[in-house]
Amino acid sequence: MSLPPLTLYLAAPRGFCAGVDRAIKIVEMALQKWGAPVYVRHEIVHNKFVVDDLRAKGAVFVEELEDCPDDRPVVFSAHGVPKSVPAAAAAREMIAVDATCPLVTKVHNEAARHHEAGLQMVMIGHAGHPETVGTMGQLPEGEVLLVETAEDVAGLVVRDPQKLAFITQTTLSVDDTAGIVAALRARFPAIVGPHKEDICYATTNRQAAVKTMAGKIDALLVIGAPNSSNSKRLVEVGRAAGCAYAQLVQRAVDIDWRALGQLRAVGLTAGASAPEVLVNEVIDAFRARFDVTLIPVETAVENVEFKVPRILREPA
Missing domain, CATH: 3.40.50.11270 (Rossmann fold)
Structure with a gap:
């Protein structure tokens, strides 16, 4: 057959x-x-x-x-x-x-620098996410105000509109964040932003790849955990780019094959914390059901490497 x-x-x-x-x-x-x-x-x-x-x-x-x-x-x-x-x-x-x-630490250092300069912080992030909790916990209570949406900006009660800076969680949607930043700048023209977006290179690159293939595909599968911020953003980016069916799956066993139905083209990506072994598992599951033509969509080449802490490089 x-x-x-x-x-x-x-x-x-x-x-x-x-x-x-x-x-x-x-x-x-x-x-x-x-x-x-x-x-x-x-x-x-x-x-x-x-x-x-x-x-x-x-x-x-x-x-x-x-x-x-x-x-x-x-x-x-x-x-x-x-x-x-x-x-x-x-x-x-x-x-x-x-x-x-280290890219999260960079945001922590940024917040500390602004605090020393007497600025109150606005953090764009998701309430309760460990990264947001960690970043807000770098400064004393009340020094960091959280906004999750552009609508939240209207309700901000700040100490001094002339002495504000903003930082962001590193795993947000680039497009959504741009809307929130625009709302902040409109309401607080003096607000200070980072030299370069806090959203990390990996989050940005993975979202760009999804946007590039969105026009070619009938469905998008994102391999990632339900509590992974950057993975959930990839699903949202796919939908916003016109992909009618975009789904987050942890593993091949989670794929809803009936929903994929008679599709001819599917996009596949993985969040920043999903290992390649799970990508290969999903490709194998497709190969078991379809005559697959695999086409890579490469939008960037990453060669970033971070050193491990000195304590681990020293002998015991």
Whole structure:
């Protein structure tokens, strides 16, 4: 029996970014250096497959520092943590390894610099997301105001409209954020912004690849976790670019084949915390059902690499 033809457009770049790569490597190197168990505060990155793999190697994932013993190393997740967390670890004389993505740390440093200059911060981000919690936790209570939408800008109560700066979560939709920034600048003309957008290169590149293939496809599948901000944004970007069916799936088993029906062209990408093994799993699932022609859609080449913390490069 011959299989129906299908063109599968594969986004590049996709999947792991340099910050995620580094965070996973940090947990693996900590396990090599100190042996199991190594404690990790929050999921190191938002991906069940990655977390389960590290758990099998001896990582213990906990929600709060109080859940960690004093005598075992603790790793802080790639999303970053409020200042109070490393301070508490230091007070307990714990071995702490910071896996915060350097691009998130850059936003933390930016916020601190503006604060020192007497500016109040407006953060564009998602309430409750670990990165937003970590960034807002760099400054004293009330120094960072959160906005999630352009509509939120109208309700902001600021200390001094002449002394404001804004920062953003690194994993937002480039287009949505531009609308919020425009609303902030319209209401607060004196507001200071970053030299270059805080949205990271990987988020921007993955969204650009989806936009490029949106006109060629009948459906878009994004491999990523339901709590992954950058993965959910890829689905939204696909829909906004005119892709009628855009779906977030964790693995091949989650694909709704009936919804894909008689399609001729499907786009495939993966969020920044989804490993390539899951992309290959989905491609294999398509090959089992269709006569697949695989076409890469490359919009950028990424060669960013981040060093791991010095504590891991030093001998035990």
